[in-house]
Amino acid sequence: MPHTVDFGTVSTAGLESSPVAAALAGLRANEARYFRNKYDHVFTVEPAAEARETVDYVQRILAEERGITLAARPLEATAFEVAGIRFAYVFYEDGLAVNVLYTLAEGGKRAVGFKLSDGMEIPEELGAFKFARQKSKLAGTIRGSYFVIKNAY
Numbered sequence: 673m674p675h676t677v678d679f680g681t682v683s684t685a686g687l688e689s690s691p692v693a694a695a696l697a698g699l700r701a702n703e704a705r706y707f708r709n710k711y712d713h714v715f716t717v718e719p720a721a722e723a724r725e726t727v728d729y730v731q732r733i734l735a736e737e738r739g740i741t742l743a744a745r746p747l748e749a750t751a752f753e754v755a756g757i758r759f760a761y762v763f764y765e766d767g768l769a770v771n772v773l774y775t776l777a778e779g780g781k782r783a784v785g786f787k788l789s790d791g792m793e794i795p796e797e798l799g800a801f802k803f804a805r806q807k808s809k810l811a812g813t814i815r816g817s818y819f820v821i822k823n824a825y
Contacts, residue, residue: 673718673719673722674716674717674718674750675716675717675718676704676714676715676716677700677701677703677704677715677716677717678701678704679701679702679704679705679708679810682694682697682698682701682810683697684696684697685697686717686719686747686748687700687747687748687763689745689747689765690747690765690766690767690789691765691766691767691792692766692767692789692790692791692792695767695789695790695791695792695811695812696763696767696769696789698789698790698808698810698811698812699763699767699769699787699789699790699808699810699811699814700715700717700748700763700769701810701811702808702810702811702814703715703761703769703771705810707754711754711755713752713754715750716750717748717749717750717761717763718748718749718750719747719748720745720746720747720748720749720762723748723749723750723751725751726749726750726751726760726761726762727746727749727762729751729760729772729825730749730760730762730770730772730784732825733772733784733821733825734770734784736823737784737819737821737822737823738819740797740798741797742764742768742770742795742797743795743796743797744764744765744766744768744795745764745765746762746763746764746765747763747764747765748762748763749761749762749763753776756775756776756777756780757773757774757775757776757780757781758772758773758774758775758776759771759772759773759774760772760774766792766795767788767789767791767792768786768787768788768789768792768795768798769786769787769788769789770784770785770786770787771784771785771787772784772785772821772825773785774821774825782820782821783818783819783820783821784818784819784821785816785817785818786798786801786803786816786817786818787814787815787816788803788814788815788816789811789814790811790812790813790814791812794815798817801817801819802817803815803816803817804816804817
């Protein structure tokens, strides 16, 4: 069942099995705040088992674009469209958040982003990426990286 992510009161609901649940909840809340402020979009997530299509979509892009198969278990996911851009998010048990930004218009931006929760190690599968640091009141230090999508999905 989908639930709205409240960035005013950060909750670990749905993320309790993560060893960095509090940091991952802060990261999820940080994303919710971003979409509320930039697009006036309410960020909702559902258990990964109920969002299998979204999880499969993200995993397919990772595999086809870069040969990446993540070992961590997906906990929650969401997919939505705002301002002509399709977004998909998957939050993983190890503290990783993967998002796909896919502009629907030809020639628009299309990329996969990785965000690491405060306190988690870089997953072996992402060892080739360089991560930039960003401070967040909700999530502490977020480390992020991305790659551009070359194919059509």
